Amino acid sequence: MTHSASLNIYVVHHCLGRARFRIDRVTQDKDYALHLEQFLSEQPDIKQVRVNRAAASIAIQYRSLNLSHLTALIEKATTEKPISTQPTPPETASKENWSSLALPIFTTVASWLSHHNRLLWLRPIAWTSLITLTLPIVKRASLSLWRDQKLNIDCLDLVALGLSYGQGKLVTPALVLTLHELGDLIRDRTARSTATQTSDLLDAIGHYAWVIREGKPIQISSDRVEVGETVIVYPGEQIPVDGVVLKGSATVDQQKLTGEAMPIVAEVGTIVYASTLVRSGQLYLRADRVGEQTRAAASLELLQKAPVHDTRMANYAAQLADQLILPSFILAAVVLAITRDPGRAASILTLDFVTGIRVSIPTAFLGALNHNTRHGILVRSGRTIEQLAVVDTVVFDKTGTLTQGELTVVGIQTFSEGMQPEAVLRLAAATEQRIAHPVAEAITHYAETQNLTIPPRDEWNYEVGLGIRATIEGKAVLVGSERFLVQEGVDLSGLDTKTFPLQEICHLEDQSKTSAWLSLIYVACDGELAGVIQYADPLRPESPALIRALEASGREIHLLTGDNPERAKMVGEELQIPPAQVHAQAFPEQKAAIVRDLTLAGKTVAFVGDGLNDSVALAYADVSVSFANGSDIAREIADVVLMNNDLATLLEALNIAKETKKLIEQNTFLVVAPNLMALGLASTVGLNPLIATIIHNGSAIAAGLNSLRPLVQHQLEEQKT
Template identity: 25%
Template sequence: MQLGNKVFSLKGKMISNISGRCRIKYNGLKYISDKYEDLMNEIYDIHYINFVQINSATETILIKYNESESFDSVSDLLEVLDFIVEKYSLDIYKGYLDKKSSESNAKYSAENSSSKKLMGRLILNGVVILGTKIIGGMNFPVVNRPIYDRFTTIPALTSLALTSPLLKTSWEGLVETKRPNADFLTVTSIVASLLLGNSISALTIIALSDIAEFMTAYTVEKTRSSIKNLLSLEQDITWKINEDGSIEKCSVDKLKKGDNVVIHTGEKICVDGEVVDGEAIVDLSSVSGEYMPVIKKTGDKVFAGGLIKNGTITVEAEKVGDDTVISRIINLVENSATQQAPIQKYADKFSNYLVPLNLLLSAVVYGVTKSSTKALNMLVIDYSCGIKLSTATAFSASINTSVKNGVLIKGGAFIEQLTLTDTIVLDKTGTITEGKPRIKDIYLANGDYTEKQLVEYACSAEESSSHPLSYCVLEYGKLLGIKIPKHGTIETAVGRGTYTEVDGKTVRVGNLKFMQENGIEPDRGAIEFAEGATPIFVSYGEDFIGVLGAYDKPRKNIKRAINMMRSNGINEVTILTGDMKKQALEVSNKVNADSFRAELLPEDKADQILKMKSEGTSVIMVGDGINDAPALSYANVGISLGSKSTDVAIETSDIVINSDNPLMIPKVMELSGMTMDIVKQNFALVIGINTVGLILGATSNISVFWSAVMHNMSTIFVIGNSCRLLFNKSLKGVN
């Protein structure tokens, strides 16, 4: 299994094997420590195994087995264990991502300064520079000794104070990587300026560097602000029901699982839970992507972030605080900058290798020219800052633009990956189609019954079922104005249908297999009718009455969206579905897909994705985030389109589109392409401007000040170029 740039082999590797005892290694085993008990129990169920031990540190499983039992070879045992461990592949994937995210988030938090803090540094720097220019006394040393005088003027002391954070990071870089980093280069140039007695140059270098960093911090903070504006709960106080039945105002932070809260018209839901009383019209668009408000009544689930448009409901809290869906979305997307793209990692690594080049150039230039100013220019001008910012700022701006338009991208890695894939796999139901089947036609097989009676009997057996086909039968009954006859308890035959008693006879509603199992044989006409739709067979007693034909029509714009994807570089469009081949073929032809696979279970879809990847294909998977969860997680990029199961979507998808419009998919691909183009432009700007600066610094009489200006101007140009993405309108007005 390949996770981003990490490959986990879920095929065991035999580490040691002696009589009755072997140790097997599985990469990624450490990420499912909470599943060890379940895993060990499954292994213990193998009748010839009498001891199991899992070592998380070495990611190995120690097995002791009974040699007297008959199994052909240890390779057979290995095959059985591979089959068991494979079941935990999705858990390994999630554990790996959680670990990676927490590590990168900690690093990200430690490395970034706020724009307010940077603004304070700039103000202090500016005051000291102006003061030095106006008040000559500020440039006199506090300690008038040859060793200290250049370091004890007010500008010099200010420079050292402002440089102190860089001293720490440059030292940590030397310790961790055994080579100087960009901060080390900056510190060296500042110290060199002070040694030359040019404290104003040192302050200027710091000021220009802080301006570039301020623009970066501002871009990141703007992204986070957009996310919070889009998804913020904005509900600090709610009404809690006490044990004695009284209602009191309560801070949302003090709520706990099991509490009952009352939410009124105009208020936002502050917990995830179940409605236990009342009825209300709820807008859940910011959470689930459902653009139409829905009615929520007793027994329904609601999520934090939903807005009560009309009515009052009492909700029993199941998830509160950071556990709610809305909080998890905010945390995931706020920290999306930590999911580095391969090009970001390459840029960081490449830029770090360039730092020693500057030190070498400085030494060579000084050796040739004997000019400390020219040598200092080689330290002031470096490629590393600009190259790093070339990717970081572009991805941050792109994520900001997408989230403002209802698209949650979990990191720059997926922006880059979208431009590298040429194959897209689409789920059928709920992705290509609306996922809302409707009865469009009826086949009446028995002249003793009318079409209305057929629908009445069908509704009687479907009244309490939550299956989508049951819903469409009941909706059709409403359209016909039928009255559901009195009936007995409704029973479900899993995977086949439902049945109940009406006037002493059994009503059966379900698939063909369900009919045949109960001795009811539909006629040839019914079977032929069933081939062109999703059939719902209906019988009463021993009589077969007829078939309801349900159709799930393709989404509006899906064909146009696929054509746009092809223009964005997609060469292969494949449909994977659990539906029958007849329906899959019909939909495939309608949307001009290249191929399809039908009658697949969720794990079969995942296997198809893995097979494509094993053949060297980069795959985008688009699904609804429910049955498609394994396939979404295995794909290079998993996209959830208008998913109503937000919990699953945010766990398994790399990109969540909170819209039912399929045109958003090619539009996101277009934005990704623009982002990568800007990254390339940024690289050209940094390399071009800094190269010119190095040449001028070594061959002309350009001052350190202007060298610093050139270097930092390249950084500012990069940030400005990236900020163009903030105003990109490719995702707006999609219809």
């Protein structure tokens, strides 16, 4: 494998007229990947360029160039386009346009000023503005009466405004209309679009496929592959079909589909799936399912059929108004008939209990959304906060969610006398350098973090699924599986891997990262076992504490994983999750089914995941949670995005939601109690409409300010710290 040190470019495959490079920066910077593809496509000697960001891969078909020329072109494209070191953050909602408040505010000011003798000329302007603002209410009330044949809050507002207009009053209706507009605007600000954008099928399974036709490999669109055809998959490419391996062997990374961090070794007879990635080796497949028939396509179809919840926050005001409209009309009519006083009737209709709720509840949700943002949590809607407040079941994907999603070296045990852990790690890293395999990458990365000098590798041979033999500083080194070392004649008799003590490697940061579910890779030097390297996909540091906190709060925890049952059981035991709530070998459709079953059982379910394989379950959950560094589709679907990629902040989001629910209950009392007392006065001894308006609007303002209280308190706490 050829390597350009200046840009970390690897040549993973090369034949006449075609080369495939691996460039890690392609996955980090979408703009750079697009620029690179465009730049190379414009070169006269290049026929075709295809960039696969998920695989950090770029495939180039060319005419009369060589590898050094291609590498030089890539370097030139890079120098012309600065590279962003930060991943592109998920899109956030655009800023709301508050201009719709301009006319109501102007009308209120004009109405108030028009009472002054010198400003009477403003009254016609105020009347015109009031009529303009009232027309939408007239329209909605008419539709409700004639089309739906029922009274609604607009009917109540229209009659109250009409009585005020009949008495020549302008300030009261203008202020009411302004408050209504403010409440509607804030409510819309917390809404989330119901349109769900899903990933294109070709993005999931790869745009192209190599098939053998008329005895020669040709490249076609992946959706044009026919069932039964032989498909060739080269290193670094996504598998474009579901099928059976006919020839070859390869290391296949299935994390995108199953969530399992450990790759599999695909050999003759192995079933492989579209959207998975060939990390090393080459496969010839028989295409059994293609295009929309693949497992990846079935996952996307499930996603598109997922129920789209009403993401607008629940309109408590409308629900309350439906119950109070008719009694309010009857009471106002009775008072008007007895007293012949339109003012008292208008006072009763003004005290509708609803305006304050229409303002305070959206404001509470808006404050909660901002509060979450300050904690590094993106919550997309008020409905999400409502659901978070009542979540009683949390379902976690394992890989990349509860675990770090990357294989990490956690320990070394030495067996050769005089051989230190650093020496074993150094030999293994030298042997595994520039091998496109997660374990090899974990070993070389860890050696780099320990500042070890990695010697050059001389002759070497890599056997897919077994290991690699190489000559390092004149020594014959073997790195691979137990079967590989035994096959090469290394004596491993009497070796009990279950009793390995963990031996510190130089400066192992956190012994808590170790666990019973370690995997092993063996290192031999000159025919003798030198040591065993222990590695795992370790838990996130915050995972155990979060699980304990959620269980202590009475919530039910479930773990979903593509792992085999034995490994899943070990992870569940380490996190102290009951065995019945640990679900192994879960493909996307199984994950969605488990979430559906829990919701059908009456649970309010939050699902936490980060990959394409989690997208269906995310869509079916009551609340979906992902990470800023999760897959694009997971971030798009998620109701909650943990922007700091800190799983512990999930608990903060749940707590903020519960606080918001309590706040809404307080606001309801602040609105209903004074209006109810005022209504009693207006119905019995009488109440001036102006006083009714002050009580009515004053309670709305008080509830609105109460909604902002947690946000203000949080800001004060930040200033103190």
